[in-house]
Amino acid sequence: MPLLTKDMVPNILRLGGSFQVDEDIPPRFAPGDRVRARDINPTGHTRLPRYARGRQGVIERDYGVFIFPDTNARGEGKKPQHLYNVRFMSRDLWGPGAGARDSVYLDMWDDYLDNA
Amino acid sequence: MNGVHDMGGMHGMGPIVLEEDEPVFHAEWERRIFALMRAMSVWERWNIDMSRHARERIPPARYLGSSYYERFLYSLETLLVEKGFLTQEEIEERVAELAREEA
Numbered sequence: 001m002p003l004l005t006k007d008m009v010p011n012i013l014r015l016g017g018s019f020q021v022d023e024d025i026p027p028r029f030a031p032g033d034r035v036r037a038r039d040i041n042p043t044g045h046t047r048l049p050r051y052a053r054g055r056q057g058v059i060e061r062d063y064g065v066f067i068f069p070d071t072n073a074r075g076e077g078k079k080p081q082h083l084y085n086v087r088f089m090s091r092d093l094w095g096p097g098a099g100a101r102d103s104v105y106l107d108m109w110d111d112y113l114d115n116a
Numbered sequence: 117m118n119g120v121h122d123m124g125g126m127h128g129m130g131p132i133v134l135e136e137d138e139p140v141f142h143a144e145w146e147r148r149i150f151a152l153m154r155a156m157s158v159w160e161r162w163n164i165d166m167s168r169h170a171r172e173r174i175p176p177a178r179y180l181g182s183s184y185y186e187r188f189l190y191s192l193e194t195l196l197v198e199k200g201f202l203t204q205e206e207i208e209e210r211v212a213e214l215a216r217e218e219a
Contacts, residue, residue, distance in 0.1 A: 004155040012154060017164065043117050045169035050118060051125040073165035094125070 019067045021080035028110050029084060033059045036116040037086075037108065045073030048112045052104075056116045057088040060105065068109050081110040117169075120176040146185040153192055161199045170194045 004012070029035060039054040040046070047069050061084060068079040086108045090098035123129065141147045153167075162170075170191035174182065182190065196202045 002158045002160070004158045008158070009154075012157075019164075041118055045117070045165050045172065049124045050122050067165075069165040069168070072163055073169045075166070 020063075021065045021067060021078065023065050023080050025065050025080055025082065027062055027082040027084075029059045029062070029082070029113065029115075031059050031061060034116040035059060035086060035108075035113040037112055038114060040112075042070060044070060046070050048108065049106065051093055052088060052106055052108075055088055055092050057086040057092070057106070059084050060087045061085040063107070066109070068111060070109075070111065079111075083107060083109050084113075086113070117172055119172045120179050121172045141185075149185050149188045149192070153188055156192065156196070156201075161201075162195050167191055167195060170198075 036056050037052045063083045065080050066083040071077050071079040086106050088104045090102035171187050174190050197204050
């Protein structure tokens with residue numbers, strides 16, 4: 001029976017688990033690329049918020065290769081892929097009432113995005 | 117899933133109330149729930165995304181009325197039942213037993 005013992009606790013709390021994957025997988029996008037979040041409605045876990053679906057943004061940063069939560073949550077494997085930070089203009093999310101200079105930055109996996 | 121946890125853009129939820137010098141745990145039971153979650157993770161029968169999804173599956177009215185660690189507890193119960201550690205009946209019997217002891 002796997003037991004959590006006192007000596008294991010500091011390590012577990014310190015490391016907290018990394019979800020980065022050491023695999024050489026090519027990115028589909030590069031910083032500056034215009035992308036559109038896919039309009040998907042999975043019944044399982046996803047980290048793609050509803051308010052961003054179908055909206056356009058710009059890739060800000062490529063974090064590297066990470067476990068894909070949607071398949072990992074279903075026990076269907078890690079499906080490692082690039083994770084990006086994507087900038088959405090607030091007006092593209094919330095309409096003309098939003099601040100013209102405001103943005104929302106969301107972390108998005110390759111499988112959430114298409115070219116715009 | 118399109119559940120109530122995905123609250124971005126919703127109106128009417130009120131302001132976020134910030135607590136000054138907020139303690140990590142507000143009650144002893146919260147500390148226990150956190151430790152239980154960690155202790156069970158050593159079994160590696162589920163991953164963080166499965167435990168997040170278990171939290172998202174808390175029925176909407178209950179989800180909105182629950183605190184952070186109450187959601188921890190409900191999702192842990194779901195995972196323990198789904199992975200065969202406990203049955204729903206065993207959990208309910210124990211809750212009833214504790215309620216009787218308290219009465």
